[in-house]
Amino acid sequence: MPEQRTGGWRDAEKPARIDLVDVLFRRHYTALLRLAVVMLGNREAAEDAVQDAFVALHRHQRKLRDPDAAEAYLRSCVLNRCRSFVRRQVSQRAPRPLMLVREHQESPEETTVGRHEVESLVTVMRTLARRQREVLACRYVLELSVAETAQLLAISQGAVKSHTHRGLRALQQRIEVTA
């Protein structure tokens, strides 16, 4: 195992704000990365999105009224950054549907992700309307309840149910068309 640098993630000498980010990092980083990979299908972009979220948390945590809200803040940041990434790709005139074709040489890790995704419903899920894919990600990746999903996305519980239903129905239709 490589030697840990001074100032690394287990250094106990950090100020309190860093400590909180550190704790949250250890607790949530992997789960958030998985969320971003599901949303984007690109590990590098997913890592950027999640790391952005932690930096933003450090910058804004004083403004969080409730320290327990940090987890929800991180999730929300990751979803926002995934959304921005997709929008940027759209505005950069992607010549093909987003994220379905890789443009660069894949690393072994990416290849692993890619292989899992062949003919996966996750790939189809990324082509759904924004709200539908976000609601499905909250429900089935983060495993949030309807109420928690509604709170995170700032929509009503009825809207969560409706987007879930429509999203699943759209997935069903698309795989039927493909079949």
Place this chain on the structure above:
Amino acid sequence: MSIEDRLMRDISTVTRGVVMTDSDLRDAWEDIDDRIQSDKRQHRRSMVAVAAAAVLVLVLGVGAFLTLDAEDKAAPPANQGPTPTPSPSVDTHATFLTGGAPTVEDLQAVWRLDNGNVIMRFAPPDLVSFDHDGRLFDNPGVQGRYTLDGDTIRITVDGGPYGCGGREIAMRASVPEEGKLHFVITEQGEGACAGLPDQRLVMERMLPLAGYEDFLASRERGWQPVTDSQTLIGTYFAEGGGYLLELDRGNQYHVASGTGEQVDYGEWALERGKLTLTSWPDSVQCSSQDRLVMGNLEFTRPHTTMIRFDVQRNDCGGGWTPKSWVLIPYEGS
């Protein structure tokens, strides 16, 4: 197996593939830590600059006081010297920047330079783009992110064909009235990144709708069928407001709705007087292969300043109604 079970199974397969070793975690934390430290250094530099400025003001103030005090005690000079120039701290833009500072909600819209071709778009969460030739979605000249601090908008450019990536542009802004925005550029990027320092810009909001209900196409111009797709390229604003349609040279189109949000994009084609927009899979609100077919397409000459059409097919169900669409960059030319 139900679709829900199958989705859960596939998600589980994908997430299991995201393996994080100790080394991956350390690298990720070091990246985050580096960025946090960099943030802090930048913050410290700002604080030092502010402190230095405060000390300088204090020193100059004390110096001036001592000088004046000494002069008061001496005999008055025969020549009073030139009239003092106004203090540089006077806000020379105060009369232009009337109204309150904008909020993020005020900014998030599509703006057009009054009587000009510049289109600027602020979009959630912190995205901004602008272009000197009226491009809105089709690779606009400057693309980046913004922060709003009081009346100062600071743009960090991520990219765009003007080659301003990495540069910062700052401008002060005010909302003199609903649907208007005044800008003064305070820090200029290089090259074509932005206008000149102290340049004043008056922007009018196009989306969400602001006072364009009377913005109707002239009925006196001649209309002709469209036969050449090249005559269509541009960004169009719906008569009466509410939508923007951008048709680009690569045969891609983008539609922004009343809120300024992009709602659809895909590929456009012109065949026998019919303009067909076909949505791509990642269209925001339409499904893949949804089609909007516009028949009896006509445009005005001598320049393509307007188009009009009948809606013959509308799979996505957008609010397309027969109306004229005005080409933004050349409107009024």
